Amino acid sequence: MRVTVRFFASHREATGLSTYIADVPDGSSAAEVLGSLCGSFPKLKSASVRVAFAINRNHVNPATPLRDGDELALLPPMAGG
Amino acid sequence: MRVTVRFFASHREATGLSTYIADVPDGSSAAEVLGSLCGSFPKLKSASVRVAFAINRNHVNPATPLRDGDELALLPPMAGG
Amino acid sequence: MTKRFSLSSQPLDEHAITAVVSRHDAGGVVTFVGRVRDNARGHDVVALEYEAYPEMAEHVFEQIADEATSRFPIKHVAIHHRSGRLVVGEPSVIVAVSAAHRGAAFEACEYVIDQVKARAPIWKKEFTPDGAVWVDDRP
């Protein structure tokens, strides 16, 4: 299946990308997609030690499975305010 | 001694006055001056069941003695905000 | 330059009052704005008239601000209160507190407005469809 991955802040700088289309096995979890991305983008590994996930704009836990066409956002430590 | 008395809100309406010069015995307390004023202004008695006092713009307790020339304010229940 | 403490018959300028407490070293500003409500204690309110002992009111505002500044790690406090007749929706009081960290600003702002209501020599006449009455908020 294909999911759209969004990178922000330190992740965006580590990958050089804001958006990336990932081909991953059906039913992959958010954490599993991150694992596969760290293979493609080695710098992402150290930049994503503390990461949160959102699927289709909602916070989710790392074990949540994705569906084809979902938008997965990797969220570095947030610092609004 | 002479003190200047200030009336506000319900007290002002009860006495018909904003300011009043009172002749009172030397060393009278705030509460004693109020007692004497209730003699001069009968409507003030019921209007001042719950009253606070200020001397020269500072909150004081009712037993505080006045000095000649002081400004005594009778404060009905406050309702700022 | 807007004053830090004021009792005034002029409309309150929220922006100017917030600006008084805002400094480059102050990360957060908490503001409380009290407005005339269209109802109170179950009846309609058409307008309010505030009467004050103005010379004492500004002095009490300053005392309250000094207390807040010694109790909480805050930077600056401003307190502005209206006098005269106000219609529904008009701001009657604005308290602004700045601090490096927001928790102290929230606590101090609430302390200040509580003390203003309890201790500032200000009185309020409520105009309802049935007449006018001096408000006694104390329990």
Next chain:
Amino acid sequence: MTKRFSLSSQPLDEHAITAVVSRHDAGGVVTFVGRVRDNARGHDVVALEYEAYPEMAEHVFEQIADEATSRFPIKHVAIHHRSGRLVVGEPSVIVAVSAAHRGAAFEACEYVIDQVKARAPIWKKEFTPDGAVWVDDRP
């Protein structure tokens, strides 16, 4: 008409945001304004750059406001946050909460800003005389 929830690259208009939550039935409005400080964690700060996931940020603001409205007896909530580059002193976030009674407005406003900082998908790059770094505020 100003929106209740917004992430915007335009300067924040405190007066307009407060007005969004002010209604005739709301007696008190508590506002928190966060500004860029000239220092953080012991070093000087020259400017900040906020990056966000805008579509999600406004959605999270609305969720936080809904939570606040169900937890506290308040009327309305507005949350506006800046994106882009900000200089020292500029407002980065404004939260406004209206309520009939002020205690709930204070509690809810503090709840909302705490949640925005914890959960809104917004990041902040700090520019200091020595370089730039993405801020990680979490303990």
